[in-house]
Amino acid sequence: EDKVVQSPLSLVVHEGDTVTLNCSYEVTNFRSLLWYKQEKKAPTFLFMLTSSGIEKKSGRLSSILDKKELFSILNITATQTGDSAIYLCAVALNTGTASKLTFGTGTRLQVTL
Amino acid sequence: NAGVMQNPRHLVRRRGQEARLRCSPMKGHSHVYWYRQLPEEGLKFMVYLQKENIIDESGMPKERFSAEFPKEGPSILRIQQVVRGDSAAYFCASSPQRVGQPQHFGDGTRLSIL
Numbered sequence: 001e002d003k004v005v006q007s008p009l010s011l012v013v014h015e016g017d018t019v020t021l022n023c024s025y026e027v028t029n030f031r032s033l034l035w036y037k038q039e040k041k042a043p044t045f046l047f048m049l050t051s052s053g054i055e056k057k058s059g060r061l062s063s064i065l066d067k068k069e070l071f072s073i074l075n076i077t078a079t080q081t082g083d084s085a086i087y088l089c090a091v092a093l094n095t096g097t098a099s100k101l102t103f104g105t106g107t108r109l110q111v112t113l
Numbered sequence: 114n115a116g117v118m119q120n121p122r123h124l125v126r127r128r129g130q131e132a133r134l135r136c137s138p139m140k141g142h143s144h145v146y147w148y149r150q151l152p153e154e155g156l157k158f159m160v161y162l163q164k165e166n167i168i169d170e171s172g173m174p175k176e177r178f179s180a181e182f183p184k185e186g187p188s189i190l191r192i193q194q195v196v197r198g199d200s201a202a203y204f205c206a207s208s209p210q211r212v213g214q215p216q217h218f219g220d221g222t223r224l225s226i227l
Contacts, residue, residue: 004155034215041220042117043156043204048215088155092213100146100158100169101206101216 002027006089006104013111017079021107023089024071031094033065033072034101038086046074046087079111115140117207117219118187125225126195134190134222138207144168145188146216147180150202162188192224200226 003026013019025033032050036043047056049065049072056063060079065072076083086108090101118137126132138145143163148156158172162182173180177195182188192199202223206216 032213036218042218045215045217048213050213090156100161100172101148101156102158103148103155105153105155 002091002093002102004089004091004102004104006087006107008107009105010108011110013079013109015079015081015111015113017111018075018077019079019109021074021076021087021089021109022071023073023104025089025091025102026070027091027093027102029094030067031092031099034090034092035063035072035074036088036090038088038106039084043088076109079109081111081113084109084111117142117205117217119203119205119219119222121222122220123223123225125227127227128196129194132192132195132199132224134192134203134205134224135187136190136205136207136219137187138205139217141209142207142217143210144208144216145182146206146208147188147190148204148206150204150221152201156204159190195224195226197226200224 007022034048035046047063052067060077063074086106088106090103093099145162147159150156160180161169177193179191202221204221206218208214208216
């Protein structure tokens with residue numbers, strides 16, 4: 001059975017701290033790994049990773065994939081209270097033109113003043 | 114440039130009633146996916162559709178649940194004879210036909226069963 005595991009489950013940090021969120025996976029026929037940010041409503045797309053070792057960066061957020069060790073990390077530097085959210089990791093399988101996403105349970109990040 | 118549109122945002126039903134959830138994909142997207150999120154759990158895949166076709170319904174409960182994506186109009190997720198355990202947030206996502214594109218999500222419908 002395909003599995004995506006995120007750690008830690010929850011995290012409380014002070015504004016300005018740097019955080020690293022982890023995502024490991026065991027799936028057949030991997031295509032890509034995606035990160036989403038979920039606040040009160042829609043999960044918002046952050047990154048899609050398909051190749052090992054190539055960092056994707058957007059502002060204070062960055063992510064990298066290791067296809068040999070089957071994991072990804074999401075880094076957030078200089079955290080702000082607006083970064084408080086649930087961060088979801090998902091894996092897409094290589095099954096034709098499109099496929100379902102298998103999600104982890106998420107990491108709940110709280111950034112305090 | 115509207116994103117994925119879901120309605121209603123909140124839906125309250127009594128046990129035994131029917132629930133209909135609607136989803137209009139982003140402009141230019143031909144693939145629609147439905148996910149369910151139970152309290153304190155991750156999103157679970159339910160069904161993947163293209164226009165007039167169900168491609169993968171491996172996550173749909175065998176009874177009471179059905180989905181469609183007609184040639185005209187939104188995709189509909191229908192739950193018949195709802196039970197308390199159907200209370201959840203139901204999210205719709207869409208993606209374009211081009212291979213390997215990310216899915217973009219709507220704001221979800223929060224279904225509450227009394």
